[in-house]
Amino acid sequence: MTAWDVCVIGGGPAGSVCALRLARLGHRVVLVERRVFPRPHVGEALSPGVPPLLDFLGVREALDGSVPSPGALVRWEDAHIRMVEPDPRAVTVDRGRFDQALLAAARAAGVSVFQPVRAGRPRRGPAGWEIPVGHDVLRARFLVDASGRRRASGGTTTATGLRTLTLHATWRGDGPTRLGTGPRGWCWGTPLPGGAFRAMAFVDAELLHPCSTDLKRLYHELLDSTGLFPDRPSARVVAVCDATGYRDDSPVTDDSVKVGEASFTLDPLTSSGVDSALQSAMAAAVTAHTLLSDGDRAAALEFYRDSRDRAVARHTAWTGAHYHRCEPHRDHPFWRRRATPPPPTAVTLPLTPDHLRRPVRLSAEAAVVPTPCPVGDLVTMRRALTHPALPTPIAHVGDAELAPLLDCVQHSASLADLLRTWSARLPAGRAEATAEWLYGKGLLVTD
Ligand SMILES: Cc1cc2nc3c(=O)[nH]c(=O)nc-3n(C[C@H](O)[C@H](O)[C@H](O)COP(=O)(O)OP(=O)(O)OC[C@H]3O[C@@H](n4cnc5c(N)ncnc54)[C@H](O)[C@@H]3O)c2cc1C
Structure with a gap:
């Protein structure tokens, strides 16, 4: 064989x-x-x-055969229903x-x-x-x-979220996508290619008792609690699937x-x-x-x-x-157990001509460390920039390696000096754009 x-x-x-x-x-x-x-x-x-x-x-x-996202009726932060314009790149x-x-x-x-x-x-x-x-x-x-x-x-596996089940059903229908909340969970529905409409309700797993739950009744109660699915037909079949988050160990x-x-x-x-x-x-x-x-x-x-x-x-x-962000149901267990306040938003600072004369350095929280990166079709170690504001270490700016550019920072008397050095190594305009981006994230600091 x-x-x-x-x-x-x-x-x-x-x-x-x-x-x-x-x-x-x-x-x-x-x-x-x-x-x-x-x-x-x-x-x-x-x-x-x-x-x-x-x-x-x-x-x-x-x-x-995909259909563009039709835009969404959203009721999330409060009791108001908003029409959210579609992202032209999203499809169903x-x-x-x-x-x-x-x-x-x-x-x-x-x-x-x-x-x-x-x-x-x-x-x-x-x-x-x-x-x-x-x-x-x-x-x-x-x-x-x-x-x-x-x-x-x-x-x-290790759980990364609370035990969550999805109740879902389809019927003939169209209209915008809907995303809404109720005290016991949230619901989402969208038109599918071919003229069907699928709506899902996401709830705590404990809400369903294997022998006694009337699935159809619960499903319709959950959709009704959002106020976003009026005039829908009664679903003939309601299916259940697991939606609990985990990661493999x-x-x-x-x-x-x-x-x-x-x-x-x-x-x-x-x-x-x-x-x-x-x-x-x-x-x-x-x-x-x-x-x-x-x-x-x-x-x-x-x-x-x-x-x-x-x-x-x-x-x-x-x-x-x-x-x-969901205010109306914050005190209900489904929401209380899943909500975490977001971290404070980082302030993006603009670079001004005045900064050019000032001495420049890397933030004390930034480090350039060996990091595994995909280079071409293979993973190899590269020196990459890490910082709490970066979701991933950064090894390249376009086609150029970032670490050698950052090595220049300590030899530059001012930001203008650094930009001159970078301009000799990067395509036109890229030196300024890189400095602005690093400065805006708080990675590059002027004294
Ligand atoms: C309720 C719910 C709603 C979701 N909504 C969205 C959404 O709107 N948008 C989105 O992007 N994602 C959504 N997701 C997630 C999305 O469905 C998955 O992320 C995606 O399908 C994962 O793809 P996969 O290839 O890893 O697994 P799958 O698509 O599940 O493919 C796994 C394949 O492996 C096969 N298989 C399994 N065991 C064996 C075996 N022993 N031998 C041979 N073959 C086997 C299966 O038949 C299957 O074809 C949703 C998930 C859930 C639970």
């Missing part, structure tokens, strides 16, 4: 994109997907970061078709797809991974677990990586689960490529773990602050 370089379990967005990238990097990749596609899946509203990523990968056709897709198109793109890139085939629990054998598929066993040097919340390769090893929801899940309030799944697939591909090519192993492992942990921390802070 063929020995593969990489076996990917799961053909959702994370699995298909990771497989596609690794195949294009020259690896022999097999992907195992248990369902026949197209299959239904929640998570249809794609955040603005998704289309540019698909463009980068050359798989824009996955968005064929039929996830069955979207996932099918991404899997087709992976196949076209050279990935061998076994479907519908359920992968059993992978185990390490004497010559690499052994993945049971029916009566057969697939052998691979490297394992990518992209099986979503099922997490085919097992392992433990061991997302990467020398010979395996977990991507997408197998690695971490986000509170659906962010509407960016697919975006994050795709980002993690890209990060996993360079990580796996580095490990398979005998690159810098420690850098690869640290890069993947850190980028995953930063994504979790960023989203957790954002959702806590967003729950905190």
Whole structure:
């Protein structure tokens, strides 16, 4: 039987994109997907970061048939209903078709797809991974677990949010997206491609008692509590799914990586689960490529773990602050337990001509430290700038490395002097823009 370089379990967005990238990097990749596609899946509203990523990968056709975001009726901060203009980059897709198109793109890139085939629990054998598929066993040097919340390769997780369940149903309908709150949770609804409308209600898991809850009644009560879903038909089927946030405790090893929801899940309030799944697939591909090519192993492992942990921390802070903004229900347990006051907003200071004459230095909180970065298709160590105001360490400004530019700061008598040095190394206008950005974030200080 063929020995593969990489076996990917799961053909959702994370699995298909990771497989596609690794195949294009020259690896022999097999992907195992248990369902026949197209299959239904929640998570249809794609955040603005998704289309540019698909463009980068050359798989824009996955968005064929998508509908632009129609704008939203929002009732969140208080009792008023506001119309929020749509972000032109955000779209809604039929996830069955979207996932099918991404899997087709992976196949076209050279990935061998076994479907519908359920992968059993992978185990390490004497010559690499052994993945049971029916009566057969697939052998691979490297394992990518992209099986979503099922997490085919097992392992433990840590909760990153409170136990949350989603009640959802669809009916024929259209109109704007709606986002509203009630004392027991929040609701979201949006038109889907093809004329359906899907509405979801997010509640504490304790609200549902497995034997006694009348799901339909509860679902309609929750939608009614928002005041945003009048004149809707009665839902014929109400489904329930888990929406609790977690992160896997061991997302990467020398010979395996977990991507997408197998690695971490986000509170659906962010509407960016697919975006994050795709980002993690890209990060996993360079990580796996580095490990398979005998690159810098420690850098690869640290890069993947850190980028995953930063994504979790960023989203957790954002959702806590967003729950905190909901005034009307702040005293109800669902809201009280999820809300966290946002950190104080950093003041952005403008640079003025007066600053040019002043001595310049890096903020005492800034540091330039060795950091694992994806450079081309491999993870390598680079000196990068860290600071509490930065969500991630920064190694490059456009194509230029930042650390050598920052080394010049201590040899410059004034900001004007520094700008002259940078102008000789950067494209026109970039020296001023870099200084303004660093100054605005409080990273560069003038005395
Ligand atoms: C209620 C809810 C609402 C959401 N709304 C949004 C939203 O509006 N926008 C958004 O961007 N995200 C949303 N999300 C998140 C989004 O759905 C996920 O982030 C995204 O689907 C993750 O992609 P993935 O590829 O990691 O996993 P999945 O899309 O779940 O794909 C995993 C694949 O693995 C396959 N598989 C599983 N086990 C095996 C096995 N043993 N063998 C073979 N194949 C297997 C499955 O069949 C599946 O096809 C929502 C999530 C929830 C719970």
